[in-house]
Amino acid sequence: MGAITDNLPFMLAGLWETAKLAVLAIVLSAVLGVLVGAMRSARSRLVRWPAIGYIQLIRSAPLIVFILYCYFVLSDLGFDLTPFWAGVVALGVFTSAYLAEIVHAGIASVPRGQWEAARACGLSQAITMRDVVLPQALRRMAPALVSEFIKLIKDTSLVSIIGVFEFFHRVEVTNSRLLTEPFAVLGFAAVCYFVLNYGLSRFARRLELRLDA
Amino acid sequence: MFNDLSWSVVLDDPGRSFLLHGAWVSLQLAVLAIIGSTVVGTLVALGRVSTAPALAPLRWLLSAYVEFFRNVPLLVQLVFWSFGMFSLDLVRAAAAPLNPVYSNQFLAGLLGLTIYTSAYVAEALRSGIQSVPRGQLEAARAGGLGYWAAMRAVVLPQAFALAFPAIGNQYISATKNTSVVMAIGVTDVVFQAQQIESATFAAFEAYTAALVIFVVICLAESALLALVVRGMLTRVRPGVRTAAPTPALES
Amino acid sequence: MPIIEFTGVRKSYGDLAVLNGIDLSVTEGEVVVLLGPSGSGKSTLLRCINALEDVSGGTIVVNGRDPHDRATNLNELRSGVGFVFQHFNLYPHMTVAQNIMLAPVRVKKLPKDAARRRAMALLERVGIPEKADSLPTQLSGGQQQRVAIARALAMDPAIMLFDEPTSALDPEMIQEVLEVMVDLAGSGMTMVVVTHEMGFARKVADRVVFMDAGRVVESAAPDDFFASPSTERAQEFLRRVTHI
Numbered sequence A: 001m002g003a004i005t006d007n008l009p010f011m012l013a014g015l016w017e018t019a020k021l022a023v024l025a026i027v028l029s030a031v032l033g034v035l036v037g038a039m040r041s042a043r044s045r046l047v048r049w050p051a052i053g054y055i056q057l058i059r060s061a062p063l064i065v066f067i068l069y070c071y072f073v074l075s076d077l078g079f080d081l082t083p084f085w086a087g088v089v090a091l092g093v094f095t096s097a098y099l100a101e102i103v104h105a106g107i108a109s110v111p112r113g114q115w116e117a118a119r120a121c122g123l124s125q126a127i128t129m130r131d132v133v134l135p136q137a138l139r140r141m142a143p144a145l146v147s148e149f150i151k152l153i154k155d156t157s158l159v160s161i162i163g164v165f166e167f168f169h170r171v172e173v174t175n176s177r178l179l180t181e182p183f184a185v186l187g188f189a190a191v192c193y194f195v196l197n198y199g200l201s202r203f204a205r206r207l208e209l210r211l212d213a
Numbered sequence B: 001m002f003n004d005l006s007w008s009v010v011l012d013d014p015g016r017s018f019l020l021h022g023a024w025v026s027l028q029l030a031v032l033a034i035i036g037s038t039v040v041g042t043l044v045a046l047g048r049v050s051t052a053p054a055l056a057p058l059r060w061l062l063s064a065y066v067e068f069f070r071n072v073p074l075l076v077q078l079v080f081w082s083f084g085m086f087s088l089d090l091v092r093a094a095a096a097p098l099n100p101v102y103s104n105q106f107l108a109g110l111l112g113l114t115i116y117t118s119a120y121v122a123e124a125l126r127s128g129i130q131s132v133p134r135g136q137l138e139a140a141r142a143g144g145l146g147y148w149a150a151m152r153a154v155v156l157p158q159a160f161a162l163a164f165p166a167i168g169n170q171y172i173s174a175t176k177n178t179s180v181v182m183a184i185g186v187t188d189v190v191f192q193a194q195q196i197e198s199a200t201f202a203a204f205e206a207y208t209a210a211l212v213i214f215v216v217i218c219l220a221e222s223a224l225l226a227l228v229v230r231g232m233l234t235r236v237r238p239g240v241r242t243a244a245p246t247p248a249l250e251s
Numbered sequence C: 001m002p003i004i005e006f007t008g009v010r011k012s013y014g015d016l017a018v019l020n021g022i023d024l025s026v027t028e029g030e031v032v033v034l035l036g037p038s039g040s041g042k043s044t045l046l047r048c049i050n051a052l053e054d055v056s057g058g059t060i061v062v063n064g065r066d067p068h069d070r071a072t073n074l075n076e077l078r079s080g081v082g083f084v085f086q087h088f089n090l091y092p093h094m095t096v097a098q099n100i101m102l103a104p105v106r107v108k109k110l111p112k113d114a115a116r117r118r119a120m121a122l123l124e125r126v127g128i129p130e131k132a133d134s135l136p137t138q139l140s141g142g143q144q145q146r147v148a149i150a151r152a153l154a155m156d157p158a159i160m161l162f163d164e165p166t167s168a169l170d171p172e173m174i175q176e177v178l179e180v181m182v183d184l185a186g187s188g189m190t191m192v193v194v195t196h197e198m199g200f201a202r203k204v205a206d207r208v209v210f211m212d213a214g215r216v217v218e219s220a221a222p223d224d225f226f227a228s229p230s231t232e233r234a235q236e237f238l239r240r241v242t243h244i
C-alpha cells in the first residue's frame, strides 16, 4: 500500500494530463466526426466518396500505427508537434472515423419523411441537416457515441509510447522505479481506469433514461 | 523528405525480412487470440444466460469480468500480464515448456489479448443468444432434450449466426489490437517497423509498410468473414439481409 | 386410471395468481379441449403438464410421475409428452427431417438412419413427405404446423398437448392442421387441446373444460356444454365467440 500512497501525487498528476488529452481529442473527433458523417450521408458522390475514403482508410489502421505515424511522419512533413499535440491529433482524427460511421447510421435512421417535410417548407439541404435531421439522429446515436468516447479514454494510454507523460506513462515509470510492486501499481491503474470509464457509462445510461422519460 | 523516399529500407533485406517476421508473429497472435476468445467468450456467454438460482454468484462474477476487462485499456492489461503475472516464478515455470516456440512476452501478449477480446465476444454472443426466440429452447426442452443439449443443438447455432456480424467485428478489432503488444516487447510488425525507423530514420517508409501489412490482413479477414456471415445467415433468417463486416470495423 | 391428474394446483407470477387451485384429471385416450377467455391460464396449465412452468402449490401426476418432484427425470417425462406450440417453433437452421430427428437421436440415441425412416413415416402421416429436406421457412404456415406435430410425435408420446395450434394460421390453412389432429384423436391418442375452433371441440372432444381466472369453472361433454353451459361466465364466453 505504501507503494501507492508514496507515489500517489506523482501518478495522479498524470490523470490531469490524461483528462486534457481526452477532452481535446473528444472535441476534435466530434467536430470532424459530425462533418465527415454528414458528408458520408450526402447525395453527391463528389462529397460522399472522399468521406468514405477517409473512414475506410483510418479504420483499417491500428491506432498504435496511427499514433506513430502522426508523431514521426507529421514532424518529417514539417509540422513539428509536441508529443502531446501529436497524441491529440492522432486520437481525435482516429476516433472521428468511427464517429462518422455512427453519425452516418444515425442520419440514415431518420425517416425520409422528415427530410421531405423540411424541404417542402423550403429549407435548404444544409439547414435541414443541421436543424431537423442531426438533432434527431444524435438522440439515437447517444449510446454508441458514449462507448466510442470511453474507447477514446482507454486509448489515451497508448500515447505513452510517443512519450506523452499522461497517467499510464507515470504509472509505468513508478512501476519500473519500484520494480517489486507490479501488482499494486498496475492494479491501482486498472482500478482508476475502471472507475472512470464504468462510472461514465453508468452516468450516460442514467442520462439516456431521463431523456427517454 | 518526400523527394528522397528510400523504399529500399522496407523492400530489401534486412528490412524486408524483419517486417515479414513481424507479420508472421502478428498473424499467429491474431489467429490464436481469435480462437481462444471464441472458446472463452462462448463459455462466458453461456454462464451469463444461465438461469439456475445456484449459479447466481457465477453470473455476478462473469458480468464483473466482462465489465472490468472492457473498461480497462488493453495496454494496461498487457503490461499487467507481462510485468505482473509473468514476473512470478510460478507462471514462468508453467510457461517454460512453451518457451522454445514462444517467448514469455508473446505468451503474455496472447493471454492479455485473448482475455480482453473474450469479454467483447461474450457480450456479442450473449445478445445473440437473447435474440433467439424463447420458443426455440422450449421446443427443444419439450422434446426431452436437457438444457445443455438444447443449447448446443438448437440455440447456439442460431445465436452464432445472428451474432456473427458483431463477433466478426471483434475478430477484426483483435487483429488490429495485436499491434499493442509491441509495447511489451513482442516483435510484431509495428515493433519491427519501429526498429527500422530508429535505424534508418525512414519513418514514413517504415510505418507505411506496417500500415499496408495491416490493411492487407484486415481486408482479407473481412472478405473471409463476409463469406461466413452470408453462409450462416441465409440458413437462420433467409429474409434478413445483415450488413457484413466491411473492411475495418472496430478498433 | 387417469394419465394426467391435477390436485389443487396453484401458480403465481409474483403477486399475480394465474392458477388458483386446479383440479383436473384426464384418462388415457381422452381428448380434452380447454376453453376460456384470454389470460384465464390455459397456456400456463398446459405448460405445467410437461414442466415448462413450475408450480407454486398442489400436485401433478403425469404418466405416473410428478413433473415438479426433484427426483423426476424431466427429460424422460417430457419425451413421453408431445407439445405443439402456437408459433410452431421449428428450428430454422435445420431441415424438416432434422427437426423431427433431433430428439430421437439425441435423447433416445436412435441411429440416424432409423430416425430418418421414422421421420419419413411421420411426414407421410401428416401429408408432406416431399418436404423432408426443405427448410422450415420454405413451408407455408399450415405445413410448418404439421411438421411441428410430426416432430412432437417422433418420441412416441403417450400424451399430446396443443396450445392454440391454429391461431397463427391463415384461415385457409386451418383445416389441414385440424385434419391431422382429428386423425390423431381417432388413433386413440390422449390429447389436451387449447383452441378457439369450436367445431373441433364439438366434434372431436370427449370433454370440454372451461377455465376462468385460473379456475376450472365447468367440465362437461361437448354437447351439454355447448347446448347449455351451466355457469354465467361460460354462457357469456360462448355468446362472444359464436357472435364474432
Ligand SMILES: Nc1ncnc2c1ncn2[C@@H]1O[C@H](COP(=O)(O)OP(=O)(O)OP(=O)(O)O)[C@@H](O)[C@H]1O
Binding pocket: C013, C016, C018, C036, C037, C038, C039, C040, C041, C042, C043, C044, C045
Ligand atoms: N412469464 C410470465 N410472467 C408474468 N405473467 C405471466 C407470464 N406468463 C403468463 N403470465 C400471465 O398469466 C396469465 C395467464 O396467462 P396464460 O398465457 O396462461 O393465459 P391464456 O389463457 O393462455 O391466455 P391466451 O388465450 O391469451 O393465450 C396472464 O394474465 C398472463 O399475463
Ligand SMILES: [Mg+2]
Binding pocket: C042, C043, C044, C163
Ligand atoms: Mg395462451
